[in-house]
Amino acid sequence: MKAVYIHIPFCSSICNYCDFSKMYYDKKMVNKYLETLEKEIITTYKKEKIKTIYIGGGTPSSLDLDELKKLFKILDIFDKSEIEEYTIECNIDNTNLEKLLLFKEKGINRISFGVQSFNDETLKILGRKHNEKMIKDTISLTKKVGINNINIDLIYGIKNQTLDDLKKDVEKFLKLDVPHISLYSLIIEPHTKLYINNFQSIDEDINANMYNYINKTLKENNYNHYEISNYAKEGYKSKHNLVYWNNMQYYGFGLGASSYVGNVRYDNTRSLTSYLKGNYILNKNVLTERETMENEMILGLRLTSGVNKKGFYKKYNKQVEDVFDIKELLSKKLLIDKNDHYFIPEDKLFISNSILIEFLE
Numbered sequence: 548m549k550a551v552y553i554h555i556p557f558c559s560s561i562c563n564y565c566d567f568s569k570m571y572y573d574k575k576m577v578n579k580y581l582e583t584l585e586k587e588i589i590t591t592y593k594k595e596k597i598k599t600i601y602i603g604g605g606t607p608s609s610l611d612l613d614e615l616k617k618l619f620k621i622l623d624i625f626d627k628s629e630i631e632e633y634t635i636e637c638n639i640d641n642t643n644l645e646k647l648l649l650f651k652e653k654g655i656n657r658i659s660f661g662v663q664s665f666n667d668e669t670l671k672i673l674g675r676k677h678n679e680k681m682i683k684d685t686i687s688l689t690k691k692v693g694i695n696n697i698n699i700d701l702i703y704g705i706k707n708q709t710l711d712d713l714k715k716d717v718e719k720f721l722k723l724d725v726p727h728i729s730l731y732s733l734i735i736e737p738h739t740k741l742y743i744n745n746f747q748s749i750d751e752d753i754n755a756n757m758y759n760y761i762n763k764t765l766k767e768n769n770y771n772h773y774e775i776s777n778y779a780k781e782g783y784k785s786k787h788n789l790v791y792w793n794n795m796q797y798y799g800f801g802l803g804a805s806s807y808v809g810n811v812r813y814d815n816t817r818s819l820t821s822y823l824k825g826n827y828i829l830n831k832n833v834l835t836e837r838e839t840m841e842n843e844m845i846l847g848l849r850l851t852s853g854v855n856k857k858g859f860y861k862k863y864n865k866q867v868e869d870v871f872d873i874k875e876l877l878s879k880k881l882l883i884d885k886n887d888h889y890f891i892p893e894d895k896l897f898i899s900n901s902i903l904i905e906f907l908e
């Protein structure tokens with residue numbers, strides 16, 4: 548086991564599109580939550596050396612300085628002697644110098660900021676509380692404390708947004724000079740404010756144009772498109788997220804977190820009441836070999852490099868084409884067989900869900 552995900556479900560405000568496991572920040576709850584998180588880790592962690600830790604949310608940066616210190620004290624339990632990547636997710640509106648200095652002191656070497664857009668109008672639609680100046684100031688402060696491995700999340704494909712608006716967002720991102728970006732097309736999830744208010748989806752063709760524009764522009768600016776929604780400068784791919792896409796094992800601790808340990812996938816409960824009572828796990832799914840191979844394809848084909856055929860054979864003692872009927876996908880050029888890899892061509896990654904479904908029995 549080399550990777551650990553820690554979920555902090557608290558947020559200072561709730562965004563209009565968000566379906567993650569999250570709730571309003573509440574000081575009393577944070578205290579109880581951290582105590583429970585510590586217990587959960589102690590009962591499961593087997594003292595392995597950890598290569599990547601990802602503190603995600605929710606909004607980990609919504610915790611105050613003392614709560615963050617308490618969190619890092621809990622995370623001292625992990626053997627970090629060989630740690631390579633230690634990420635924390637932050638929001639622009641609750642990250643400040645004191646917190647950044649604490650992150651640096653505690654060994655955090657990568658920060659992922661939820662920026663979503665630089666456009667005030669778009670930010671308002673999404674329900675975000677920051678503005679363009681705050682983004683610039685926070686990124687520059689982060690670099691000043693010596694954390695340069697920075698990711699920015701942006702959302703595009705929002706009804707009313709034009710290709711021109713997107714171009715401006717991408718231009719402003721490029722000016723920040725950070726080495727990684729995740730770009731997500733807006734999904735209107737049930738139970739969110741956007742859904743309840745009947746907010747409409749963008750036209751499919753406009754959305755596809757936006758995706759192609761993003762791919763082209765980021766490539767021209769030396770960002771390697773390495774996963775459907777992720778782009779990185781040389782040496783800055785997310786090591787932690789690659790663990791997921793390479794179908795490797797990981798621990799997940801906290802509300803709603805998932806784990807993959809042995810041949811079992813676990814989903815933690817999303818009910819805070821159950822979690823605080825110590826009933827951490829909601830689902831436990833013992834995988835068959837077939838399911839493991841399906842995951843290998845479905846996750847691996849999210850990467851532009853795709854699935855390594857020899858690697859697959861080494862793991863399962865079977866050829867990909869003997870397990871999955873991929874003739875039609877190959878003949879339609881929805882799947883490419885090249886340099887000992889199967890991969891989805893970049894211009895088809897946008898419709899990858901309809902391709903990946905073919906790998907499910």
Ligand SMILES: C[S@@+](CC[C@H](N)C(=O)[O-])C[C@H]1O[C@@H](n2cnc3c(N)ncnc32)[C@H](O)[C@@H]1O
Pocket residue numbers: 564565566567603604605606636637638660661662663700701702731732733734735736
């Ligand atoms: C784990 S989430 C939240 C991280 C952090 N709390 C924040 O909001 O900045 C990671 C990213 O997923 C994206 N995301 C979340 N919900 C989405 C949705 N409904 N459609 C598209 N992207 C979404 C956002 O870009 C978000 O920053």
Ligand code: SF4
Pocket residue numbers: 557558560561562565566567569604605606638661
């Ligand atoms: S998008 Fe991030 S900040 Fe907004 S509600 Fe979801 S987890 Fe919280």
